[in-house]
Amino acid sequence: MNAPYKKLKAYRQLAGMNQSEFGKILGISLSNYNSKENGKAPFTLQEAKKISEYFQTTIDEVFFKDDVNF
16 A cells, blocks of 8 residues: 555544545445555545545645645
């Protein structure tokens, strides 16, 4: 798993959410979310936008920056 997905996991965990709960926010199943967070499937642009809006940050911050700025 590469750094952007580790960062997404950290954001999710800091929000106190499990994968199932976050998958519901994105409108996808637990298995689909799990595959995406583990780097086995890509997030769509719409999903990335929902994620960045939920965490009130940018897509770039969640998926492309290596540093952690919580």
